[in-house]
Each structure stands twice: as C-alpha cells, then as structure tokens.
Amino acid sequence: MCRWLAYSGSPIMLEELLYKPAHSLIDQSRHARMGVETTNGDGFGVGWYPDEPRDIDGATDPAVFRAVGPAWSDRNLHELAHCVRSPLFLAHIRASTGTAVQQTNCHPFRYGQWLWMHNGAIHDFPKLKRDLALEVAAPLYPSIEGSTDSELMFYLALTFGLRDDVPGAVERMAGFVEAVAARHGVPNALQMTVGVSDGSRLWAFRYSTERASRSLFFSTSVHALRALHPDSTVLRRVSEETRIIVSEPLGDLPGAWNPVPESCYGLVQEGHDSIHVFRPVRP
Template sequence: MCRWLAYSGTPILLEELLYKPAHSLIDQSRHSRMGVETTNGDGFGIGWYPDERRGPHGPGEPAVFRGVGPAWSDRNLHELAHCVRSPLFVAHIRASTGTAVQQTNCHPFRHGIRLWQHNGAVHGFSELKRDLMLAVDASLFPSIEGSTDSELMFHLALTFGLEDDVPGAVERMIGFIEATADRHGVPDVLQMTVAVSDGDQLWAFRYSTERHSRSLFFSSSVHALRALHPDNPVLQEVSEETRVIVSEPLGDLPGAWNPVPESSYGTVQDGQDSLRTLHPRRP
C-alpha cells in the first residue's frame, strides 16, 4: 500500500514533517511500521498551496511535485522541502498495488484547486475498471492521465459532486464502487484512507468494505500538547489551529496521536474541527 500525511496550520517548511521527525515520512518510505509493506519506494509526491497564489477569492491552484524513484534518495525533493513553506500541504509515498511505476500514477492528484491522495486499493480493479470508467462524467474523462484505481476514485468523486460537497461525494463514490463490485461478485472491494483539500479545508477519510481499514491518526490539539510538553519548542511556534493527519505517527511524543475511528472522516478548518461517521450512499 502507501503512506501519507497532510498538514494544516502555521506555515512551515515541508522538511519539518518530511525529514526532521524521528519517524518522518521519508523514514517511513524505508521503515514503515504499520503499512502492508515495510518499503514504499514506487514513487512519491507532494502538493502544497503557496501563500503567494492566494487571492481575494481563495487559495489558488496548488503546486505539485512528483517523482517515480524512492523518496529517500531524491535530492530534488530534499532541496524543495528545505525551501518551500506552506500553511497547507499533503505528501505521499507509494507502494504500487500492481499498476505501473510512472509519474502520472504518483499521488497527489490535482483538479483545479483540489488535491487528492489515497492509501489502499480497489480489489478486483481489472474486472471492475470498465464499469467504473464509464461512470466518470464525460467532461472529466480527459483529465485522467494514469492507470491507478486511486485516480479513478478521485474522478468518480468529482463526478458525484466533490467540488460542492466533499463528504457526500466520497460517500457516493464508495457506494457506487461497492454496488458495482456486488454486481460482479467481488467481495471486500474497497480499502481506503483518503485526504482531500481545497486549500482552505482538509478532509481525511478512513473506510473499508470489510470494516478493517488501514491505519490513520490525527494530532491532538496544540493547546493540549503544550500542557503535556511545555518544554517542546516546536509547540510554541505553531498556532492552535495547527493539525497533522498521518498514516502512522511521526514520533513517540506521548499524547500526540489519536486513531481515526473506523468508517469515519474528519474535517480540519478554521475554528472547530469535526469528526463524523461515514455512511456510504448506494446509487
């Protein structure tokens, strides 16, 4: 499978999460503790919202950088992470589930101001692919560049209204895939943790048809962490709006990480964040 993280809060250099923590995302690319595979070396990607692109009507289109090699040995990624600062970014390291190792198959995927990244799989994808492809809105079809189930899931969610209602679109996407799998006799079709962003909000989903989903964690509030660890300098530098979502914890700081419940999704936004139950919607 894969590993990913998503950050929202005080603008920071990407290297603060990609490289510096004891169990950073780059460390996870070689030594994953909770993934299906220990090594995630089939490509990587980062997507971020530059402050200079933010205008009066929103955050502007995000920037994306992707590579097909292992993240741990990519010098360009290291240079970029050392220089780029952003208040909202996502990062992904890939372990292919069968599709080609190529740049168009690396996450995150972008459409307009939206970013999407996924850990998991559509089981029986080769059998279901035609029916799923034909359900994508004709106006979106030319935007599909790669061959992964992850990118197709993104375009199905866009078809089902992702630009207006992110949770509802993801629930309809799940329901459609499960209904299609039922018609083909494919059991336990979907395994997913997904991150979606529009530059202002960040959504994270944890779900599987078998109700035994891949790991996903969210960071505790900065206020609570400051009380637990008053001498930690990083916690003094970020705002109380800061939140990190990860496939597996970036370190062993007590009280820092909380598991996302099964079949649920969280929304990170200005003000109060939320955590809700996810309800797939069948067509």
C-alpha cells in the same frame, strides 16, 4: 500499499514533517511500521498550497511535485522541502498494488484547486475498471492521466459532486464502487484512507468494506500538547489551529496522536474541527 500525511496550520517548511521527525514520512518510505509493506519506494509526491496567493485575483491553486524513484534518495525533493513553506500540504509515498510505476500514477492528484491522495485499493480493480470509468462525467474524463484505482476514485468523487459536498461525494463514490463490485461478485471491494483538500479545508476518510481499515491518526490539539510538553519549542511556534493527519505517527511524543475511528472522516478547518460517521451511499 502507501503512507501519507496532510498538514494544515501555521506555514512551515515542508522538511519539518518530511525529514525532521524521528519517524518522518521519508523514514517511513524505508521503515514503515503499520503498512502492508515495510518499504514504500514506487514513487512519491507532494502537493502544497502557497503561503501567499500566486495570482492577482487571490487564486490558491496548489503546486505538485511527483517522481517515480524512492523518496529517500531524491535530491530534488530534499532541496524543495528545504525551500518551500506552506500552510497546507499533502505528501504521499507509494507502494504500488499492481499499476505501473510512472509519474502520472504518483499521488497527490490535482484538479483545479483540489488535491487528493489515497492509501488502499479497489479489490480486483482490472475486473471493475471499465464499469467504474464509464461513470466518470464526460467533461472530466480527459483529465485522467494515469491508470490507478486511486485517481479513478478521485474523478468519480468529482463526478458525484466533490466540489459542492465533499463527504457526500466520497460516500457516493464508495457506494458506487461497492455496487459495481457486488454485480461482479467481488467481495471486500474497497480499502481506503483518503486525504482531500480545496486549499482552505482538509478532509480525511478512513473506511473499508470489511470494516478493517488501514491505520490513520490525527494530532492532538496544540493547546493540549503544550500542556503535556511545555518545553517543546516546536509547539510554541505553531498556532492552535495546526493539525497533522498521518498514516502512522511521526514519533513517540506521548499524547500526540489519536486514531481516526473506523468508518469515519474528519474535517480540519479554521475555528472548529470535527469527526463524523462515514456511510457509503449505493446508487
């Protein structure tokens, strides 16, 4: 499957998380410890919101860079990560579960101001794909570019109201996938960790039908980390609003990482972060 990370907080260069940590996302592309596969070399992507709005009206639509080669050897990614500074970004390294290795199948996926990425799979996706795709709202359907279950999940969530109620839309998406799978006699339909952002808030979901979900962690509060590690220069530079969500920890700093509970989602936003129970809603 895949590995991903999401960052929200003080603006930093992308390389600070993609390359510099001991077990950075680039290191995980070759040496994942908690994934189904050790190597995640079927493409990669990064989506970031600008440090300053690009448009005169204050728009903050994200930029996306995706490629089909392995992340560890891509010189363009290294150059970009060294130059791009962002307060909120999502990055993903892909291990295909059967769909083609092509740019349009690399995460994160973008629709307007929204970014979405996924680790996991819809079980027996070819058998369910037609029924799932027919549920996507007609105005949204032309925007689907690739062939993955991950992108189709994104457009189902948009259909079910993602732009107004993110948790509710993802719960309805998950419930719909499970209902379609049940009609086709497919067990354990859904396995997912999902990261999604609108540019100001960040949500992370951990769920599977069998209640044995892929790993997902969130960083401890910066205030607590400073108390644990008063000599860390990195911790002194970032604000107390800073949070990182990862498929697996970026290093072995004691006290830095907490597992997202099974069948839960977290919300990172200015002022107050929270964790909630995730319950799929059947149609």
